[in-house]
Amino acid sequence: RFSVPLPGDDRRLRVEIISACGLRDADWMLGAGLSDPYCTCSVVGNTEHTIKTPVKNNTLNPVWNYSCVLLDFEPGDILEFKVFDKDFGKKDDLLGTATLSYSEIPDSGFYGALPLIEDDRSGSYRNPELKISLTWEKDVHAAVKDLRSKALEKWRDCNAQMYLTKPPPLETGIYKTSVLKTRGHKSGKLQ
Numbered sequence: 001r002f003s004v005p006l007p008g009d010d011r012r013l014r015v016e017i018i019s020a021c022g023l024r025d026a027d028w029m030l031g032a033g034l035s036d037p038y039c040t041c042s043v044v045g046n047t048e049h050t051i052k053t054p055v056k057n058n059t060l061n062p063v064w065n066y067s068c069v070l071l072d073f074e075p076g077d078i079l080e081f082k083v084f085d086k087d088f089g090k091k092d093d094l095l096g097t098a099t100l101s102y103s104e105i106p107d108s109g110f111y112g113a114l115p116l117i118e119d120d121r122s123g124s125y126r127n128p129e130l131k132i133s134l135t136w137e138k139d140v141h142a143a144v145k146d147l148r149s150k151a152l153e154k155w156r157d158c159n160a161q162m163y164l165t166k167p168p169p170l171e172t173g174i175y176k177t178s179v180l181k182t183r184g185h186k187s188g189k190l191q
Contacts, residue, residue, distance in 0.1 A: 013105070015041050016067040016133040017053050017081070022126035023060045024118065026085035026093040033058045035085040037095060039130065041070065044078040044099070055086045069137070077102045081130055083116060094119060096128050110134040 017039050026035045036057045042050040049071040056062035073079070079100045085093040096116025104110070116128040 011136045012139045013070045013073045014067060014135045014137050015051055015070050015079075016135070017041060017051070017064050018131040018133060019061070019063040019065075020083055020096075020116065020128065020130045021061045022128040023062070023083065023085075023095050023116075024126065024128070025060060026087075026095060034060050035093075035095065036087075037062045037083055037085055039064065039066075039081060039083045041079060041081050043070070043073055044080050046072060046077075048072070073102065075102050079134075081114065081116075081132070083128075083130060096130070098130050100134075105134050105136075107136060109136060 020037060020039065023035055023037055027033055036055050037059065038055045039053045039062075040050050051066075051068045051070060053064040053066040056064065070079075079102075081098045081100075083095040083097075085095055087093060096118045098114035098116050100110070100114065111133045113129040113131045116130050118128065
């Protein structure tokens, strides 16, 4: 199911999560390497349709170039981006969040860097950012459905006009009937 941004509009939002920079090292233990970041994007209050990038191992400046269409994004909604460090055997560490409201995305789309808000454990001198691109696309399925609906309406109007001006011809025909004759039994039933 695709929601459209405005009633009667046939657009949907393509979200491209390009990269992040200046992330903190959540794998700080000796020999653990750097963070293994991934990013999620969802509508605040609706995590049913969450976009999730692949994990990029051992980096503080991941490049994802991950693109997907976000479902159910409507006026009044807020996009929430979260960057995590993937951990095995324990809960993933949150590296930062960023938000962008529906009203902040112009018809021409959005391309830029959002500041990531950290749960400041070590002092934020890095100024981490998330680079994204948001593009409005035509929802082909909605457009085709709308065209079919309009064509069907026009066809009905055309047929209604035809019936109002000239009734359709009656079909007449002669129907043949055949009689099944049975042999060998007086009642006419087959044996």
